[in-house]
Amino acid sequence: MPVSKAPLLVSLGATVLNLVYVEPTSTSVMLSRHKLEDEGNVDSAEFKALKSKFGKLHGMSSLANLVALAATGYHGAKVAMLLPCPISLV
Secondary structure, eight states, rough: OOSEEEEEHHHHHHHHHHHIIHHHHHHHHHHHHHHHHHTTTTTTTHHHHHHHHHHHHHHHHHHHHHHHHHHHHHHHHHHHHHHOSSSSSO
């Protein structure tokens, strides 16, 4: 009985999305925010907008990592169920 490769594809997709788009964008926003913070512009509208955007991107990154972890764990559990159990539980 073959194991579906769909969970691994989901994991790969989430990881690539995080690697190619979310992480670089998040890092760019974070560095812009730190620059404004170092200049003392923490009360500006631009700083607040960057802070909000960074929070959203950081959340997306965490979600993508969680999806990848869950999909890989699901795939691993399915593969493990195919292995013969050397111990009789009965």
